[in-house]
Amino acid sequence: MSPELRTPWRIGPVEVPTRVVLAPMAGVSVQAFRRQGRRFGAGLVCSEMVSCAGLAHRNERTQSYLLIAADEHPLSVQIFGADPDAMAEAARIVEAAGADIVDLNLGCPVRKVTKTGAGATLLEDPDLASRIVDAVARAVSVPVTVKMRRGLEAGSRAALAAGPRLVEAGAQALALHPRSATQMYSGAADHALTAELVQIVGVPVIASGDIGSRERAREVLEQTGCAAVMVARAAQGNPWVISEIVDGASEAPSRAEVAGELLAFMSETARELGERRATGFLKKFYGWYLGHGRFPKPFKQELLGLATVAEVERRILAAEPAAADVRDRLLAGAARGDETLLALPVSAHGGG
C-alpha cells in the first residue's frame, strides 16, 4: 500500500508534511517559486543549485543571491562541486544560512558542470562521491541528501551501484531522476530503476521524472515503494498541479487566479532579483502561466515585447482587471513581519 499523499514523513529529524517535493530547477526555483510551492502543498522545497566554488570565492559577477525566507521551511539547499573539502565548507555556509537539508547534486548533465567532475560525472566515481558525502555529513548537523540521475550513458545503472555507498557515507535520503545525463530530458524516466533503488537502500527515496498528475504520483508511489515524488517541469507556471497531486481533483483556476498568481510572482521576483534581472528572468514564466489554453497565444507574444516588468503588469491588468484583488491578497499574505532574508550566491547554470 502506498502512503497517502498528505501524510508526513521524515528525512532524518526533519519532518516533511506531504509526499510531494518541489524539485530544484536552476533558473526557476527562486524564493517566490519555493514559497508558492509550499502554499500549494509541497512538503519540501529546494533551492537552485549553488556552486561551492562560487560560495568560496563570492564571485558576484556570475551570481545572484539565494534569499531564504522564514515561511519556506523545510527547505533543502543544493550544492554542487567535486572537491570534498570545498563541498564541506559550502555545506557549512548553507547550514548557517538556514537550510534544513543540504542536498548534493549528482545529476547535473550540463557540460559546464560535468567537465569539472561535478554533477552527473560523480556517479561514475563512487569513491569520490562517497568521500564528498562523508565530508559534508561530518561538516553539518542537518541531514545530507543526494540527487542523482541514473548515470552518464543510456542504460547506465551507476545510480544503483553508488546509492548504497552514498547512504553508508551518510546520505539520509536519495532522489533519483532515472534518465541518463546524455539523455537530458528525452525518452521517459524509467522508474523501474527507482523501485530497484528502494529495495537496496534503507533511507527514503524520492522519485523524480515525468510526474505531473495525482494519478501518476500514486502509480509511482505504489510501483516503486518510494517515500515521496518530486515535481519539476509540471509545476512551471502551474502551482495548481501540486494541490491536485496532494489533495485530489480541484477545478482549473480561473483566468483571474492565474493572472493574479503571475502578478504576485512577478512582484516577489522583482523584489528578490531586482527589476533589471527580473525582466529577463520572468519572460519564460509568461508562456508557462498563460499557456495551458488559459490566454490566447498572441497575448503572450505581446508581453514578451514589453520592456519592463511594470509594463507587463499594466498589460495583464488591462486584460484581466479582477487579477488585482487576487494579487493583493497573495502579497498581503506573503509580506510577513517575521521574514528573514539571508544572502547566498546562486549559480546561473544547472540541471539534473
Ligand SMILES: Cc1cc2nc3c(=O)[nH]c(=O)nc-3n(C[C@H](O)[C@H](O)[C@H](O)COP(=O)(O)O)c2cc1C
Ligand atoms: C530548467 C530545469 C533546471 C533544473 N535544474 C536542476 C538543478 O539545479 N538541480 C537538480 O538536481 N536538478 C535540476 N533539474 C532536474 C529536475 O529537478 C528534475 O529532476 C527533472 O526535471 C525531472 O523531473 P520532471 O519530469 O518533473 O521535470 C532541472 C530541471 C529543469 C527542467
